[in-house]
Amino acid sequence: MRKPMLSPLPILYIVTCLLFACTRGVKHTTPLQDSLLPVEAMQSDADVLWTALSEIHPGFGIYTAPDSMERQYRQLRASLTAPMTEDAFVAKLYPFLCYLGCGHTQVRHSVHYHPATNVFRLPFEVLVQQQRAWITTRRTTKLATGDEIIRMNGVPVAAIIAHGSQLYCGDGYVPSFKELYLSEYDGFEDACNTVYHWQPPYQLTVKGADGALKEVTLNAADTALKEMVIPEDKYAGWRKVDSTGYLGLYFAPAAHTALLEVPVLAYTDTLAMQKSFAQIAKANTKYLVLDMRHNGGGDLRIAMRLLSYLADTDFRIIKDLYCRLPDPSKHRLGADFDSALTENFKASCTPGALVDGHYHMNILPAFGQGYGPLPVAKKDRYRGELIVLTDGGTFSSGALFISALKAQRAHTIFAGRETAGTAEGCNGFAMQELTLPATGIKVEFPWLRVVSMSTPAQKGRGNMPDSVVEYTPADIVAGRDMDLRLAQAIIQRKMAGAAH
Numbered sequence: 001m002r003k004p005m006l007s008p009l010p011i012l013y014i015v016t017c018l019l020f021a022c023t024r025g026v027k028h029t030t031p032l033q034d035s036l037l038p039v040e041a042m043q044s045d046a047d048v049l050w051t052a053l054s055e056i057h058p059g060f061g062i063y064t065a066p067d068s069m070e071r072q073y074r075q076l077r078a079s080l081t082a083p084m085t086e087d088a089f090v091a092k093l094y095p096f097l098c099y100l101g102c103g104h105t106q107v108r109h110s111v112h113y114h115p116a117t118n119v120f121r122l123p124f125e126v127l128v129q130q131q132r133a134w135i136t137t138r139r140t141t142k143l144a145t146g147d148e149i150i151r152m153n154g155v156p157v158a159a160i161i162a163h164g165s166q167l168y169c170g171d172g173y174v175p176s177f178k179e180l181y182l183s184e185y186d187g188f189e190d191a192c193n194t195v196y197h198w199q200p201p202y203q204l205t206v207k208g209a210d211g212a213l214k215e216v217t218l219n220a221a222d223t224a225l226k227e228m229v230i231p232e233d234k235y236a237g238w239r240k241v242d243s244t245g246y247l248g249l250y251f252a253p254a255a256h257t258a259l260l261e262v263p264v265l266a267y268t269d270t271l272a273m274q275k276s277f278a279q280i281a282k283a284n285t286k287y288l289v290l291d292m293r294h295n296g297g298g299d300l301r302i303a304m305r306l307l308s309y310l311a312d313t314d315f316r317i318i319k320d321l322y323c324r325l326p327d328p329s330k331h332r333l334g335a336d337f338d339s340a341l342t343e344n345f346k347a348s349c350t351p352g353a354l355v356d357g358h359y360h361m362n363i364l365p366a367f368g369q370g371y372g373p374l375p376v377a378k379k380d381r382y383r384g385e386l387i388v389l390t391d392g393g394t395f396s397s398g399a400l401f402i403s404a405l406k407a408q409r410a411h412t413i414f415a416g417r418e419t420a421g422t423a424e425g426c427n428g429f430a431m432q433e434l435t436l437p438a439t440g441i442k443v444e445f446p447w448l449r450v451v452s453m454s455t456p457a458q459k460g461r462g463n464m465p466d467s468v469v470e471y472t473p474a475d476i477v478a479g480r481d482m483d484l485r486l487a488q489a490i491i492q493r494k495m496a497g498a499a500h
Contacts, residue, residue, distance in 0.1 A: 035114060036083035041438035046077045048333065049093070049443065052434055053100065056328050058358070058449035059427040063101030063172050063460050072096050086113050090441065091194050095166040101460065102446070103171040103395060103420060104428045110440030120199045122189045123223045127473050128182040130175075131158045135206070136183075136476040140222040144208065146473045151205040153198055164191030170420060171399075172460030176392030177420035231479025241279050245272035248291075249279060256286040257491055259484070262306065265298035265397050273302070274380075277309045281380040287491045290388045293416060293483065297396025300429070301368055307404055308377045310386065315408045316372035318400060320451035321429060322358040326351035328432075328447050337445070338433040345430045345447060361448060385494060386412045387487045390465060395420040396428060402463045403454035413490060415467040416483045423456035423463045425449065 050073045053060050060066065076096045080089075090107050097105055123139040126149065135147040149157045164187045170177040181187040192198045200220040207213055238250035238259060246269055248261030258280050266272075280288065290310075304317050325331060329342045349361040363370035386409070390402055399421025405412065427446035434445040454463065467490075469483045 035085065035112070037086060037089055037439055038083055039080055042080045042084070042089050043077055044438040045436035045441065046073070046080065046093075048336065048436055048438075049434075052333055052336075052443075052445065056324060056331055056333070056445075056447065057100065057102070057105070057427070058322065058324055058446060059100055059102040059105070060324075064099040069099055072099050086110060086439065086441065087115070087194070089439065091167070093441075094168065097443075098166045098169050100169065101172045102427050103169055103177065104426060104431065104444060104446045105169050106444045108433075108442040108444065110442070112440060120193060121223075122192060122202070123218055125186075126183055126188045127471065127476055128161055128179045128188060129470065131161055133157050133161065133182075133188060134473045136473045137227060139225045139227075140218060141225055142216050142218060142222060143204075143206065145477050146209055147206040149204060149206055150213065152192070153196070153203050155196065160188065160191050160196075163195040164188055167191060167194060171395070171426055171462070172422040174392070174418060174420055174422060174460070174462045176418040176462060177395070178392075180392035180420070227477070229477055229479075232481070234479070234481040234484055241276075244276045244279065245269035247272045247276050249276050251283055251285075255491075255495070256284055257289070258283065258285045258287070259289045259291065261291040262295055264295060265300070265302040265306070265401070267299040267302055270302075270305075273305045273309065277377070277380040277382060280382055285382070286384045287494065288382055288384060288386050289484065289487045289491075290386060291484075292394050292398055292402060293389050293391040294393035295395070295398035296393060297398045297400075297421075297428075300370070300397045300400070303397045303401040303404075304368070304374055307401060307408070308374065309381050310405060311376050311408045312410060313408070314373040314375050315404065316374065316453055317404050318370065318425070318450055319453055320449075321349065321361045321363065321370065322355075322449050322451070323351065323361055323447055324358050326359050333434070336435050336437055338435075341430070341432050345432070348430045349448070358449070385491070387490055388412060388414045389416045389483045389487060390414060390419050390463065391417045391483070392420050394462075396426055399423075399463060400425065400450060400452050403452035406463060407453040407455075413467070414463070414465040415486050415490070416465050416469050418464055419462035421462060422460055423452065423454040424459065425452040425454075 054066065060069070073096060076092060079092060086109060090109070093107055097107065124135050124143055125137045126133045127136050133149045135143050135145055135149065138145060151157065152160060161182060164182050165178040167187060167190055168181050200218060202218040204216045204218065205213060206216055235250060238252055241249040246263065246266055250259040251257070260276055300317060307315055307317060328334065329337065347364065348367055349363050352360040352362045388405065394402060399419040402419055403423055427449050429448040429450050432445045432447050434443040436443065467486060469486055471482055475482055
């Protein structure tokens with residue numbers, strides 16, 4: 001499975017993010033059978049995890065009530081009745097953790113983990129939307145792009161999607177990230193392997209374009225088809241600027257229109273924003289498309305820098321940063337957390353006043369004015385028409401940036417899909433890693449809660465676009481960028497209106 005990958009922690013002042021890597025990650029597989037985990041070890045680690053979540057985790061109780069979380073923990077513990085592989089144990093941990101509603105809390109295998117190679121690849125890929133699944137790319141002539149899967153091996157597709165949604169944690173109740181995970185990162189296939197342990201032949205009930213149902217049997221040999229589809233060149237007619245580092249900057253010919261792609265908020269090139277907006281100003285840009293899709297976050301300081309070029313006036317990037325304990329490292333589980341990351345935490349902030357049961361954290365001066373107000377850019381600030389693209393991969397500080405931009409810039413159009421990060425904020429800033437002592441399995445574990453600048457209409461949901469863009473299976477296979485197409489159509493309407 002191609003998993004959304006967590007970024008490394010080279011600096012302190014970050015909101016750790018899910019970076020959607022294009023490379024294929026470690027799949028859920030069946031490890032060697034001589035490495036079964038003892039029941040006592042798994043139960044002990046379940047107890048440690050519960051203690052850490054209920055007493056330290058800043059997101060505990062926000063999206064699932066504490067008593068409901070405790071019921072889930074007790075069900076998890078009661079299910080640990082026989083030795084099992086590490087993969088099987090991880091597969092039991094994830095549904096429990098998903099109730100927390102924190103996309104920064106993810107499970108990582110122990111250093112002793114040895115996966116086997118008997119992983120079965122499905123001869124098709126899917127597009128998941130609204131609890132339904134359609135065939136996109138296929139490796140068999142028995143299926144067609146656009147076929148809707150109704151059942152697989154007798155199981156309704158909605159049940160497969162529900163199980164697959166519990167194999168990776170996301171923020172709040174946001175469906176867009178789960179749909180992206182199931183579609184683009186092979187989460188649907190992962191559910192077939194991890195939850196159902198299916199292998200060929202597969203029995204599918206699908207609905208074709210004509211609405212008729214048909215039964216299809218897919219054997220192991222049904223993988224020979226290689227569709228020769230040349231993806232659409234979405235940059236046709238755009239001129240790329242080569243001096244903007246990791247940012248993608250493009251100009252449309254003779255239209256005063258620019259496209260700025262921000263795939264990650266990276267501190268590796270601190271001049272990238274300055275160079276990009278200097279070029280945007282030089283071109284007398286009147287229409288800017290800001291592409292924040294698949295931006296899994298990164299360094300909050302870079303989010304501040306980006307916002308300084310776009311905000312109407314001096315601005316704030318976050319409202320608050322808090323912790324449930326003044327110093328989580330002094331908790332009785334403190335030794336089970338990473339000591340180097342503990343030093344990062346202490347170097348980035350200090351505890352302040354106790355407010356409503358948690359400690360407001362003071363950001364140390366070495367890491368900037370975290371709360372603001374922060375000044376807008378003195379030079380090359382963009383004040384024209386702005387269209388911002390988001391999707392189910394816009395997460396962490398990427399979503400915090402969207403919340404702050406929405407609150408502090410007028411006359412901005414948001415298009416695409418709901419952000420993966422909730423509009424009200426996330427858990428993160430300075431991340432930690434909890435090692436479950438009996439099995440060695442690791443849990444990415446935030447200590448801090450970041451409150452965004454947004455006042456969301458619905459708790460637990462992401463930043464909503466003004467214009468929602470949905471893709472068809474044919475769009476996916478053809479590589480059509482329907483979000484960018486919409487942005488261009490909006491610009492054309494505005495240009496036509498300005499001409500009259």
